[in-house]
Amino acid sequence: xAAKSTNxxxxxxxxxxxxxxxxxxxxxxxxxxxxxxxxxxxxxxxxSVPRTLDQxxxxxxxxETIPFPPTNPYTLEKAVLGKKLYFDxxxxxxxxxxxxxxxxxxxxxxxxxxxxxxxxMKVLARRSPSIVNAAWNxxxxxDGREATLETQALGPIATAAEMNMPLAVLTERLAGIGEYxxxxxxxxGTDAITAQNVAKALATxxxxxxxxxxLFDSWIAGDEKAISEDAKRGFALFNTKAxxxxxxxxWNFTDDSFHDIGLDSPDLGRGKLVPDTLKLQHAFKTPGLxxxxxxxxFAHDGSLPTLEAVVDHYDRGGIERPSRSDIIKPLRxxxxxxxxxxxxxxxxxxxxxxMSIPLLPR
Amino acid sequence: xxxxTLISIAGSAGMCVAAYASExxxxxxxxxxxxxxxxxxxxxxxxxxxxxxxxxNVSSSSAGNEFNLGSQALGTSTSVTFTTAxxxxxxCLIHPRMRLTVKITE
Numbered sequence: 001x002a003a004k005s006t007n008x009x010x011x012x013x014x015x016x017x018x019x020x021x022x023x024x025x026x027x028x029x030x031x032x033x034x035x036x037x038x039x040x041x042x043x044x045x046x047x048s049v050p051r052t053l054d055q056x057x058x059x060x061x062x063x064e065t066i067p068f069p070p071t072n073p074y075t076l077e078k079a080v081l082g083k084k085l086y087f088d089x090x091x092x093x094x095x096x097x098x099x100x101x102x103x104x105x106x107x108x109x110x111x112x113x114x115x116x117x118x119x120x121m122k123v124l125a126r127r128s129p130s131i132v133n134a135a136w137n138x139x140x141x142x143d144g145r146e147a148t149l150e151t152q153a154l155g156p157i158a159t160a161a162e163m164n165m166p167l168a169v170l171t172e173r174l175a176g177i178g179e180y181x182x183x184x185x186x187x188x189g190t191d192a193i194t195a196q197n198v199a200k201a202l203a204t205x206x207x208x209x210x211x212x213x214x215l216f217d218s219w220i221a222g223d224e225k226a227i228s229e230d231a232k233r234g235f236a237l238f239n240t241k242a243x244x245x246x247x248x249x250x251w252n253f254t255d256d257s258f259h260d261i262g263l264d265s266p267d268l269g270r271g272k273l274v275p276d277t278l279k280l281q282h283a284f285k286t287p288g289l290x291x292x293x294x295x296x297x298f299a300h301d302g303s304l305p306t307l308e309a310v311v312d313h314y315d316r317g318g319i320e321r322p323s324r325s326d327i328i329k330p331l332r333x334x335x336x337x338x339x340x341x342x343x344x345x346x347x348x349x350x351x352x353x354x355m356s357i358p359l360l361p362r
Numbered sequence: 363x364x365x366x367t368l369i370s371i372a373g374s375a376g377m378c379v380a381a382y383a384s385e386x387x388x389x390x391x392x393x394x395x396x397x398x399x400x401x402x403x404x405x406x407x408x409x410x411x412x413x414x415x416x417x418x419n420v421s422s423s424s425a426g427n428e429f430n431l432g433s434q435a436l437g438t439s440t441s442v443t444f445t446t447a448x449x450x451x452x453x454c455l456i457h458p459r460m461r462l463t464v465k466i467t468e
Contacts, residue, residue, distance in 0.1 A: 032428040033450075036407070036441035043413045043437050138458035147458075255393070257457040274455050276432050277419045283456075326416065 056239050060220050060251050066135050066207055072150060072200045074207070077186040082205030084183065084358045085198060090173060092163035094119060099156070099202065102128040105355045108294030109209060114302020119164040125267065127302040130295050133288050135207035138256040142284045142300045143270040149203035154195055167195040174198070179361030211290035212350025219347070227347045234344025237337055242314065244341075246327050253289035253348070259325040260284075262318020265301050271323070281323035293349045307342045383443070388462065389413045390420075395452070395462040404447050404466050411439040419455040424448065427466070430455075 068074045085091065089098040097119070102111045109130040111117075116128040126142050134140065134149060146152035156162040157170060165173075174180050174193045181191050188197050216235075218226035239245045249255050258270045260282040271281035284300045298304040304313055315338065317330040333341070385407045389396035391414050400408065410420045412434045421430040426446030434440060444450065444466050454460035 032426070033422070033445060034443040035429050035431065036443065038434075038438050038440045041411045041413065041437055041439035043411075144458060255457070256459050257393075270455075274419070276430065277455060278433050279417050280419070280456060 053236070057220050059249070060216075062213070062217055062220075062251050063136075066210060068135075068204070068207060069148070072203060074204060075187065077183070078188075078201050078204040079208055080358075081180075081183045081187045082201035082203070084180075084360055085202055086205050087358055088360050090177070090360075091157055091165060091170060092119070093165045093169070097163050099153075102156075103131045105209075108132065108291045110295050112296065114297050116162075118162040119160065122161055124161060126300050127297070129287060130291065131206055131209055132211050132291050133252050134209065136252055136256075136288075137254075139285065143273055144258060144285050145270075145273055149206050150196075150199045153199040153202040153206075157198075170198065171195060177361050183361065211348075212353050214290070214348050214350045216344075216347040228343060230340045230343035231347045232344075233337075234340035234342070237333075237341055238344055241337070242311075242331055242333065242341060243327060244314070247286045247325075248289055253292075254286045256286065258283035258285055259328070260321070260323045261314070261328050262321070262324045263299055263301070263303065263313070264319060265299075265303065267300065269300065278323055279325070282321070283323065283325075289345065289348055291349055293346050307345050308338070311338045311341050383407055385409060385441075387411055387439075390418050390454070390460065393418075393454075393457050393460060395460055398462060400462065400464045402444065402464060402466055404444065404468055406466075407441050407443050408464065409439050409441045410434065412436055418457065418460070420452060421455050422450050422452045424450040427464075 066074075072078075086099045089095055089101070091098055102116050103109050104111050109132045111128045114127060116124040116126065118124050129142060137149075138147075140146040140149060140152040141155075146155065154167060157165050158167050171193045180193065184193055184197065185191050187201055215226045216231075219232075237244075238248075247255050247257065247259055258280055260269075260279070261284075263282070265282070268281050269284040271277070271283060274280045293307065296306060298307070298310050299313075304310045311333070314328070315331045315333045317328055318324065383405050384402065386400055386402060387396075387409050388400070389411050393414060393416070402408065410431060412418050413436075415436060417436070418434050419430070419432060420434060420440075420442075422428060426448060427444050427450045429442050431440050431442075444464065447466050447468050450464040450466065452462040452464060
């Protein structure tokens with residue numbers, strides 16, 4: 001765990017003599033931070049108080065508003081432009097793929113495929129994630145490599161295997177579509193079409209994609225008749241014996257963190273970006289579970305075709321390996337408990353709300 | 363820990379930084395840093411304690427103060443000495459919601 005040293009400067013010979021255990025101190029303050037030795041720490045653990053059902057339910061209350069960042073606040077004009085761009089297949093070199101092709105409202109904002117399909121019908125490495133409730137995500141993509149929706153939006157457009165549209169060509173093509181002109185002026189005050197503004201518009205629209213209120217939410221609000229007894233037992237299991245809530249936590253059912261759940265897949269996930277950290281090998285971002293009944297198949301590689309298969313996987317515990325999350329282990333669920341869990345997951349599907357496909361600029 | 367502090371003080375003297383370094387403890391219980399913001403001086407030490415019930419990976423890519431503690435097991439603590447003035451964005455690479463901003467002044 002030695003700190004990285006940047007420059008080796010002659011003056012640093014003096015400093016080199018004063019080398020710290022486990023790190024180098026550079027004379028100029030351009031060095032990285034210095035990491036010391038790891039030691040044991042005495043931890044106080046107060047006795048945990050069991051939570052009541054009502055206390056648990058309170059953690060699942062839906063938020064009142066959508067968070068928009070101060071660097072890209074919501075405006076109707078940006079959202080309208082963003083929606084048109086999102087559905088516009090001319091943002092791909094082959095004129096066949098738009099964001100909506102893989103993140104399709106008809107399929108719970110995914111594409112119902114085990115793995116995404118890109119340029120020239122090439123099958124890609126991972127499944128298209130659903131964008132529902134992305135406004136709350138702290139990191140985007142299965143391996144979390146993009147920090148914000150703005151930085152993520154241009155990735156699939158420019159990637160050769162996906163929409164295959166270099167950004168310089170993108171802005172030129174959009175500038176040649178006359179009816180985009182007033183839309184960009186309305187959204188950004190300028191008709192200069194930049195990749196950054198395209199990203200901001202897309203991100204603004206994406207943040208408005210929020211899962212509709214579901215029967216589960218009615219139950220959380222106090223309507224005891226909203227969901228079945230099976231589903232209520234499933235919710236209890238979700239928070240206790242099955243342990244799901246340890247990662248699928250809160251109203252959006254995700255901790256935004258990365259875990260290896262023991263799937264039989266060579267894909268290292270976030271581990272490829274952070275090779276030194278054992279627990280990040282084979283680790284993928286916890287997806288949210290809103291609209292989950294509409295988002296089959298499941299897992300980063302689409303290898304779990306149904307919710308029942310998902311429950312079975314967790315019940316077995318997956319592959320035992322050092323990177324596997326400490327909280328994943330065989331659950332020994334009964335058949336009834338498995339049915340109850342699936343019944344609960346079904347209650348997370350929102351009311352079907354019609355979605356309008358935008359008319360696109362010519 | 364004490365020895366590392368003494369050595370860092372000796373090293374700091376050679377770099378014309380304040381003679382006495384302060385030490386700050388930051389916990390990680392409940393997948394949250396125990397403080398959201400820290401104001402410290404260059405050469406001060408922040409001790410990251412994993413008092414949570416799971417592994418964390420505290421790191422920062424902020425220029426001049428990069429560090430990566432790797433997998434930090436439960437019940438361990440590791441010190442980090444910040445060598446450059448500025449603002450440092452500290453994250454956990456496993457739990458992106460964990461964020462701490464450290465402001466370092468001369």
